[in-house]
Amino acid sequence: MKTSDFHFNLPEHLIAQVPLADRTASRMLFLNGLTGDVSHHKFIELTDFLKPGDLLVFNNTRVIPARLYGQKQTGGRVEILIERLKGDGSVLAHIKASKSPKDGTLIYITPNAEADISEFSLRVTGRSGALYELKAETGSVAHMMRLHGHMPLPPYIDREDNEEDRDRYQTVFAERDGAVAAPTAGLHFDTLLLDRLRLKGIESVFVTLHVGAGTFQPVRSDDIADHKMHSEWLEVDQACVEAIQSCRERGGRVVAVGTTAVRSLETAAAAELIDVGCPAPFKGDSTIFLYPGCEFRVVDAMITNFHLPESTLIMLVAAFAGFEETLAAYEAAVQREYRFFSYGDAMFVTRKGAL
Structure with a gap:
């Protein structure tokens, strides 16, 4: 596939420059992996899309003022x-x-x-x-x-960082210093929503992937298969593995919060699977590049923001949900004026062919 296949037209005014006052006030597009259908919701409605027994996998990296x-x-x-x-x-x-x-x-x-x-x-x-x-x-x-130090806001945020960014360009569960970009899907969660999810019987666990500046690098090759990914350090620990094993035993879904959680779990699975749909612990660098045609061994559903045209991240979503389905969802998001990129709105996506 060509890099240009992942192009879409994005009006500049849809690039979110500041966070919303309330983390959970973002909009959420649902892309159904079984049917390809798209529907439109508020992020606070996420609880309606998750079932007791599902497992949310968060990235607990902390953005440093780098x-x-x-x-x-x-x-x-x-x-x-x-x-x-x-x-x-x-x-x-x-x-x-x-x-x-x-x-x-x-x-x-x-x-x-x-x-x-x-x-x-x-x-x-x-x-x-x-x-x-x-x-x-x-x-x-x-x-x-x-x-x-200054918070390392992405290049598409056209302003200087401020004190608010020290709080809002950080997830509420950030714990391990090392990222120079936020795992942005996690920015939509506050402590009240996390409590609601827990009360519904939805489990949660953490991986760590320290997001590097390479996440913003464009794909420079014409053929996406020729692209060389940047390296990032990650850890999938024993507690995460055991949580996934328990999730599989009870028939729940593994829901990755963000592309970094997806890449962490699929990196670990590529290194070693200890059971169907369950990776072994992993700690080290990863250059995994997930694009259409790649197999997902662990993740059943994902939460993610809207990504840049022709980026490795939109390619990952297309690999997960289907190329045509993803581009159609992005077109719908532009038409409905969703907010894009780091401080923007979210998608909830189930894997193509899965409930």
Whole structure:
């Protein structure tokens, strides 16, 4: 298939720039995998689409304030986007600068793009592909981010980050630091909705996938099969595996909240299945790319936002729900003026051919 097959026309005013006041006030498009039919709902109605015994799988990664601004000793301004936290206190990061910094370059951190330097500094200690390895010279990277870090809003949000984003570009169940983009399907849940789901007998469990900046990279190959996915770290632990086993035994469905949860579960399943529809525990990097023709071994239904044209994420949805069905659903969403992308509305999708 061609990348251009996944194009659709999206009016700019449908790209959500700010979150709604209420997390659960978003709209929700239901795409029925058995019939291909589409219907339109409020996200708060999600409880009506889930049955006692179903299992929700959330991604509990926490978005770090990963964008830092700085100044080189020569005076040149730089912008840093931390991609990955390393165990030794160093980080891997993208750096924007007029000239690429060399090994040993000292970067003084500034509160914003125009401010004077602070007491914090980072030193370039090496490269890893397109990423720079940075180590704190003064203080710690975690402390720098707490004081001077900015939330790494996606490139299609055309404004500076603010204090509200520290709360709203974060799920209410975020726990493990490491993402530079939010698992956006989870943004629609608040504690009251989670309580309602639990009272209905719907179980929940967590995976961790630290979303990287590569999630926004375009597909540059004409043939989607030639695309090389970026690498992201994930963990599917024993508690998650046991929850899936129990779900299978009681006849429930595994419902992934977001494409990151889908990719986590299907990565683990591709590595090892311990039973039909149940992966073994997995921890490590993944470059899994799910596109039409791929098999889904674990996930029965998914909740997801509306994604960019020609992106790997719309390709994943098309693989799950059917190519024609997905493009038709997106066309319906545009016609009804759903809000798109990270702060936008949601879809509830059942796997093609499944209830």
